[in-house]
Amino acid sequence: MGREHRLPRPASMALGVLVVTWSLLQCGGALILTADEPPSRPPWQRPSMLQPVFMNNSVRHVVASVGRPAHLHCNIQHLGDKVVSWVRKRDLHILTVGMFxxxxxxRFKALHSDGTQEWTLKVLGATIADSGVYECQVSTQPKMSLSFTLQVVVARARIVGNREQHVKSGSDVNLTCQLSHDSSAIYWYHRDKVVTSNYYQPGSQRIRIETAPTYSRLHITGVVDSDSGVYTCSPVGIDPVSAVLHVINGEHPAAMQHNSARCRQCGGSPLLVLELVLLMVLVNHSIRR
Known part of the structure; x- marks a missing residue:
């Protein structure tokens, strides 16, 4: 039997290292083995090798109404074990670190749900003074940051068109309330009662309300005397505005006709009024004499 030639143990280990090194160079040197990562897992799937990245789907200019909550949403991919902080830029004041x-x-709170990439700064009861630039920071080396601009405004509502309308009985009416900024809900009131689609009669389609974040439109089909009065548009977080509706029967508004009827019930007449005036003049003349 021929005699085998074996390399000394140190030499064989060195040869193994050289082979592994050459293999790494051929593969781009990307292979990293750790105690908690199985060798069979592709290296590009390992979290330890991925760096945090800001997603481009974040809205970075946010407009909020005074007194309403404001939200800044920062989306980060591959955060790993890094920590997210929110910082107010004008005074470099740290507002939140992680969830704390x-x-x-x-008023400043951090919001995050496990399994999501979104880290949110919530400002309760926003004020004009809260307007400015805020940074979403990630604890990398060097530090990563993304700027957000918060604009807090005084939202206003207005009635589109004439705020006092005279319409004939039986016609259709539209009242539109326009908002300068979004509102979570818009309510209509008629004589201090909330107006809904079945305001007069359940199942009736005579009243319809069309609402979006920046407007609400009240449709009334075939108006009657009871539709007259003040209608108030009251958005959540915004000062309400009102419109007045006069329903006309014939040539005069219903309200004017009701007032005339009440005057006739008083029994007054032009001749009686004239007699009373003459009597007062005669009494006054007698007193002076």
Whole structure:
């Protein structure tokens, strides 16, 4: 039997290292083995090799109404074990770190749901003074940051067109309430009662309300005397505005006809009024004499 030639143990280990090194160079040097990562897992799927990335689907200019909550949404992919912080740019004040507040102003809160890539800064009861630039920061080396602009405004509502309308009985009416900024809900009131689609009669389609975040339109089909009065548009978080509707029967508004009827019930007549005036003049003349 021929005699085998074996390399000394240190030499064989060195040869193994050289072979592995050459293989790594051929593969781009991407292979990293750790105790908690099985060798069979492709290296590009390992979280330890992925760097955080800001997603481009974040809305970075946010407009909020005074007194309403404001939300800044920061979307980050491959965060790993890094920590997200929110910082107010004008004074470099740290507001939140992770899920924990880092300020005595309890209006600022951090929101995040497990399994999502979204980290949100919530500002309760936003004020004009809260307007400015905020940074979403990630604890990488060097630090990563993405700027957001918050604009807090005084939202207003208005009635489109004439705020006092005179319409004939039986005609159709549209009242439109337009908002300068979004509202979560818009309510209509008629004589201090909430107007709904079945305001007069359940199942009736005489009243319809069409609502979007920036407007609400009240449709009334075939108006009657009871439709007259003040209609108030009341958006959530915005000062209400009102419109007045006069329903005309014939040539005069219903309200004017009701007033005339009440005057006739008083029994007054032009001749009686004239007699009373003459009597007062005679009494006054007698007193002077």
């Amino acid at each position: 507040p880092y300020t005595t102003d309890t």
